[in-house]
Amino acid sequence: MAADSAGALLGEDRPGLAFRGVARRVRTRAVRAWAGNPWAAALFHRSAPLLPVVVVIGLLVVPSTSAGSGSAGGGTPADIASALLVVHCLVRVLRERARPLTRTAALVLGLPVLGVTVAAVASHDPAAGLPGLARYLQIFVLVPGAVLLTVRDRTDFRLVAGAVAVLALVQGAVGVVQYLTRTGASYMGEEIRAVGTFGPSDVMGMATVVSYGLVIAVGLALGGGQAGQADQAGQAGRTGRAGRAPRAWRVAALVCAGLLTVPLTLSFSRGAWIATAVAVALQFLLSGPRRAAKAALVAGALGVVLVGGLGVGSKLVGERLSSIAQVTDAPDRSVSDRYVMWAAAVDIWKERPVTGVGLKGFPEYRDSHASLALSAASDTDGAGAQFRRQPLLSPHNMYLLVLSEQGLVGLMALAGGWAALLVCALRRLYEARRPRGPQGAHTSRGFRGSGGADCGLVAVGLLVWQLMSFGYGDIGGPSTVLTAVALGLVAWWALTPRRSNREVVHA
DSSP states (O other), rough: HHHHHHHHHHHHHHHHHHHHEEEHHHHHHHHHHHHHHHHHHHHHHHHHHGGHHHHHGGGSSSOOHHHHHHOOOOOOOHHHHHHHHHHHHHHHHHHHHHHHSOOOHHHHHHHHHHHHHHHHHHOOGGGGHHHHHHHHHHIIIIHHHHHHHHHHHHHHHHHHHHHHHHHHHHHHHHHHHHHHHHHHHEEEEEEOOTTTTGGGGGHHHHHHHHHHHEEEEHHHHHSOOOOTTHHTTTTTTSSSSTTTHHHHHHHHHHHHHHHHHHHHHHHHOOOOHHHHHHHHHHHHHHHOOHHHHHHHHHHHHHHHIIITTTTTHHHHHHHHHHHHHHTTTSOOOOHHHHHHHHHHHHHHHHHHHOSSSSSTTHHHHHHSOOTTTOSSSEEEEEETTTEEEEOOOOOOOOHHHHHHHHHHHHHHHHHHHHHHHHHHHHHHHHHHEEEEOOTOBBBBOOTTOOHHHHHHHHHHHHHHHHHHTTTTSSSTTTTTHHHHHHHHHHHHHHOOTTTTTSOOOOO
C-alpha cells in the first residue's frame, strides 16, 4: 500500500517535474542570451548604482493615502525612499573621503538654505516652520544633490530620464482609463478628469509627471540620437549596426511624446499645457530648424490623430482652451481665487519685506489680507475619494509664496539658484553644440555627433517647464518629490565639470 502511494505520488509529480525542467531550460537560455548581449549586460551594469533613484521614481506609482481619503499632505513611500537616497549618498561620500561637489555646485545648491534658515529663525513661531524647513531642504537641496552625486555620466542621465518617461506612460495610461470609464476626479459635474494614482487632492500630480515625460521624450528625440553612440563605437566593428539603435530610440521617443499628449490633454490643466508648450517650443528652437520641424510634424500628427481624430475630450478640451484667453476678461472661480490669493501674498510680504512672515505662515495671515471674494476652500471629489472641501493654504504661485513667507532674502536665494542653473545649463548646451572635428561637427541637420545635446535639451526643458509651472503652482502633494529628481538631473547637466559630463565607453 505504501509502494502504491509512493508510485502514485511519483506519477502525479511527473508533470510538475517536466514543467520545472522546461522552466529551467528556458531560464538558462534567457540568462545566456542576456549575458551574451553586450547591450543588456551594459544596461544591467549601468543601472545597478542608479537603483536608489529609480526606486524613488517607481514608488510614485503607489497610490498615496491622500488619494483615497481626499486629504493632502503627509509622507509618502517616495518621500521615505528619497530620504534613504540622501542617506545612501551621505554614507558613500563619507566612505570615499572626497569632496563630492565643486564650489559652484555647492554654492548654487546651497543658496536655498540661506533663505529658509533666515525665514525659520526670524519667524514668530520657529517650531511651527520646522516641517516647512525640512520640505524645502528635501526638494531643493538634499534630493537634487543626491541625484547629482548618483548620476555619473550621460548614460546614467538617460536611464534616469527614461525611468521618468516610463512613470509618465504608466500614470498617463491610468489617467486615460479614468477618463474612459468615468472614474477620474470631478470636472464640470462629471468624474472624467485624469489624475492617475494621485487622487483628486493632487490634480496636478499626473499632469506634472506626464509633462516631465513629454519634455524628456521631445528632448531625447531632438537631441540627434546621442544615446549610446559612444557605447556603439566599441561594438561597431563587430555588429556593423552602429547608429540603428539611436534611430530606433528617436522614433520611440517621438511615439512616446505623441502618446503622452493624450493624458496631458485629459488632465484639463491649463497651467501644465502652457508650461509644456513653452518648454517644448524652446527645445525646438534650440535643436535647429530642420530637425525641429520633422519632430514637430510627427508628434503633432500623433497628437491630432489621438486627440482630435478619435474625439478624446474634444468639446471639453475646446472649452478649456478658450478659457485661457478669458483669464483677464471673464475669469472662472479658480482663476479669480488665484488673483485674490496673489494680492494677499503681496500684502503679507509688505508687513515683513526682508525675511517674510515665516515658513508655513501664509495660511495664518491669509484671511486678514484677502478680500471677501476669496472662496474658503476648493471642492474635490471622485477618483475613489469622497467629496471634500480642501482649504486654500497657499497662493498657488511659488514665487509669491516664497516672497510672503521668506521675504526678499528667500526669493533672491531660491530664484537666484534657479537662474544660475538655467544659465549654466544653456552654456553647457552651447558647448555641446560646438564642432568637435569631422565626426563631431555641428551641421544644419541638428546635433549629429555633438556631446550629449539630448541631455542638454532634456535638462533645459525640465527647468523651463518647472519655472513656468511655479507661476501658477507651488510645492505640495505626493508628486513633489519628482520635482526634486528633475532638479537633480538639471543640476548634474549644469554643474558637473566638463571632464565628468561625458560618455563612458564600455568596450
